[in-house]
Amino acid sequence: MKKLILSTVLMFIATLIMAQTVPDLKGVYTTKKGDINIVWMFIDGYSSQTTYKDNAYVSTFGGPYTYQDGSLNVQVEYNDIHANTIGQTKSFALTANADGLLEQSGQAWKKEAAKTQDLDGLWRITGRKQGNDVVQIHQSGTRKTIKLLVDGYFQWMAIDPGAKTFSGTGGGHYTFTDGKYSEHILFFSRDSSRIGAELNFDGALKDGAWHHSGLSSKGDPIYEIWSRDNK
Incomplete structure (x- = not known):
């Protein structure tokens, strides 16, 4: 009898835990409204939703x-x-499943295929090489440049939440293989002529930091150090 009661209690607890399990939104979700593309990225407790056309950036928040x-x-x-x-x-009423998201309004989002890579995560730029020296940046205040990478998509944002200012963003597809990091730009708030460009960089993970070097979208040499910024 005691075993039966214990078994029943354990089954009840297991059912309760399963019912309370919070779905993991990690990944990339996309939808369209006419000629408007919208991509919604979730990684490390951070999200970003960006709206763009095939040849023009529109807006972002996150x-x-x-x-x-x-x-x-x-x-x-x-x-x-x-x-x-x-x-x-900002609140949204929606349900999540393996196929995507469905908002209460009826707007459906397709979940893009998982494409896990070593750089997936939320990053924050913390250093930049000037000459032969690495200079730390954005170590105080609320100004920061962050970058989300998940399932083959990337987006960077230069922001200052404290001052409520926004300096720019860009994003698209990325790959990271054998020390080579590549980007294909889908949107760029500062210069729409860069949409469709392919950028190639050297990349390395050293002591948990991402060392990113090569030429910027303007053709200028860069050497940046990014650190994980898990929320």
Whole structure:
């Protein structure tokens, strides 16, 4: 009898735990509205939603997020269209499954195929080489440049949540293989003529930091150091 009661209790607890399991939104979701493309990235507790056309950037917003019981809450750190929302929480009613997301409004998002790579994660630039010296940057205040990489997509954002300012963003597809990092640009807020460009860099993980070097989109030599910025 005691064994039966114990078994029943354990089954109840297991069922309760399963019911309370929070889906992992990690990945990339895409949708379209006419000629508008929208990509939504989730990695390391951070999200970014970007709207763009095939030949022009439109807008972006994002920040740390939580998701539970069909409610997605984003603590907005940047929004280049509505700066007044920075510091606020933007909420979405949606359900998640293996195929994607479905908003209460009826908007469906397709989950892009998983493509895990060693650089996947949320990164923050912390150093830059000037001459032969590495100079630390953005070590105080709220100004920062961050980069999300997940399932073959990337996006960088130069932002200052404290000042509610936005300096630019760019993103698209990326690959990282055998020390070679490549980008294919889908959107770039500063110069739409760069859309479609392919950029190739050297990349290496050293003591947990990402050393990124090569030529910028303007053709200038760069050597940057990025550190993981897990939320």
